[in-house]
Amino acid sequence: MKKILIFLLFITVILTAEVTWQKEVPVAFDLAKKEHKIVMVFIEGENCRWCKKMKHRILSDEKVEKRLQPYTLLKVMRENKEAAKLLPEIQGVPTIFFMDAEKNILQEVIGYFDVDDFISYIDSVEKKVKK
Secondary structure, three states, X not given: XXXXXXXXXXXXXXXXXXXXXXXXXXXXXXXXXXXXXXXXXXXXXXXXXXXXXXXXXXXXXXXXXXXXXXXXXEEEEOOOHHHHHOOOOOOOOOXXXXXXXXXXXXXXXXXXXXXXXXXXXXXXXXXXXXX
């Protein structure tokens, strides 16, 4: 019985685990290099309503969170000029860059998208990486 309870607790922790967002550009890319991962950079604006919707409706969606587990996730505020200097030019917000650990852009996504469309961008990145 004790083993079953431990197993159920373990499964619950795994299923309810949220994705971890990095907040420092160098830390995120160092981590990606160390773990051989792709970096997904989410750039949001302080007063951007579409950014808030993207964050709460799309990036918090269960299907999207599951697909993003193998990525290093980085969240940057557009207003953070020091961080922005370390990234490609930001055309608008929300912007998402999928980048390799060397900061090469694999995919750039500008604007708000629904869950299925966003997942199609993830699919596109993964196809590029497999080649």
